[in-house]
Amino acid sequence: MKHVKKILLVDDDQYIRNALSSYLFAEGFLVYSVDNVSSAFIVIKNSCPDLIITDIMIKGLNGYDFIKVIKLDSFLYHIPIIFLTAKGMTSDRIKGYNLGCNAYLTKPFHPQELLAIINNIFHQIDLLCSRSFVPIGTILINSKMLDTFTPRECNILQLVFNGYMNKEIALSLNISLRNVEKYISRLLSKTNTRNRVELVRSIINLYVRANDGNRTRV
Structure with missing residues (x-):
């Protein structure tokens, strides 16, 4: 039985959550979408996603602090993380990569580019295996x-x-x-x-x- 990849989407923009969830679902992924980090950790605890897509400017704990927590957890640090954000300064990108994100995509974005990034991450994981x-x-x-x-x-x-x-x-x-x-x-x-x-x-x-x-x- 083929494993359906599970993606957690964290963004407080409801339009982006709905549109992106529908797009990724049509591409064969199982998508969990939430608008804050507290809800994200509930999903992580219950469903252990294969990949996380998160904004940086979100309710409560921001995306930078979110990735810090993930990377410090011995059971979660291996989960790939993509930043999807309007913060497009070079310094923002550098900070994201230094914290351990696998990719950094700025808004506005093209869904096909995000899909290519997702598929590439999973492909690299398969190659490692x-x-x-x-x-x-x-x-x-x-x-x-x-x-x-x-x-x-x-x-x-x-x-x-x-x-x-x-x-x-x-x-x-x-x-x-x-x-x-x-x-x-x-x-x-x-x-x-x-x-x-x-x-x-x-x-x-x-x-x-x-x-x-x-x-x-x-």
Whole structure:
């Protein structure tokens, strides 16, 4: 079963929320739209989005503070974030990127450009997941070690990276929650990591040159 990407849209402009939600839904995404950060955290807690699009000038906590909280959370820091804002100064862009956003798009914008950015982010994530070498702390998982993973373990690893919780993995793969826990325990053991956060971090920090086996940072 193909995983439908979940996008959280945070913007206090109702027109933009409605128009963009409809557009992204038509492109095959599941969209949650809210007008403030407090509501955004409720969505994050309950649904764990694959990507967040947020304005900077929003009610309550602003977009800069929002991304700071996300990036400091060991369970959320891997979620890609796009700033969609009217703040178009170079200094604003630099601040956004320094805080960890993946892309910065200014209003007014073309929906097709935003869609291209979204698709590119997900494409890059898929490429990372397909690489041959993964450093885990001081240990490098090469193709030989990857051969020790069963096909089911590879599936679980992919879903963990995509932000799936154990219950979601169980539903997606049609297996019991207990079996999911066993598979994740095996992955932690095989990769010498202690928890899901380290496991995800190990996937993100990839070193690869698949063609000749030389290691290079992506």
